[in-house]
Amino acid sequence: MAKIIFYEDRDFQGRSYAVTADQPDMHAHLNRCNSIQVESGCWMIYERPHYIGHQYFLKKGEYTNYQQWMGFNDSVKSCCIITPVSSL
Numbered sequence: 001m002a003k004i005i006f007y008e009d010r011d012f013q014g015r016s017y018a019v020t021a022d023q024p025d026m027h028a029h030l031n032r033c034n035s036i037q038v039e040s041g042c043w044m045i046y047e048r049p050h051y052i053g054h055q056y057f058l059k060k061g062e063y064t065n066y067q068q069w070m071g072f073n074d075s076v077k078s079c080c081i082i083t084p085v086s087s088l
Contacts, residue, residue: 001020001040001041002020002040002041002042002043002081003018003019003020003038003039003040003041004018004019004036004037004038004039004041004043004045004058004079005017005018005019005036005037005039006018006019006026006029006030006033006035006036006076007033007034007035007036007037008030008031008032008033008034009034009035010034010035010064010065010066011035011064011065012035012037012062012064013035014034015030015031017029017030019079021081022079022080022081023078023079023080024049024050024051024078025049025050025077025078026049026076026077026078026079027049027077030076032074032075033066033074033075033076034065034066034074035062035063035064035065035066036058036062036063036076037061037062037063038058038059038060038061038062038063039060040060041060041081041082042057042058042059042060042081042082042084043057043058043059043079043080043081043082044056044057044058044079044080044082045058045076045078045079046076046077046078046079047073047075047076047077048075048077048078049077049078050078051078051080052078053077057082
């Protein structure tokens with residue numbers, strides 16, 4: 001199962017929100033996002049709800065501050081799992 005954890009502050013501090021499925025609108029769960037842990041899977045995160053705005057592809061790893069994924073601001077409002085496509 002894919003899992004990503006968003007943190008309001010850098011270095012995995014502050015309020016957090018763990019996600020295991022697509023989230024079209026996360027505004028009720030986080031005020032901002034400054035660090036992310038991708039525990040499994042690949043994710044596309046978006047700066048606006050409903051998969052709109054700047055998007056960032058994140059794979060398994062730790063992102064201690066938003067500048068690591070070239071974020072324009074600290075807003076993450078939606079995300080979805082990226083499922084790999086198998087070749088025939």
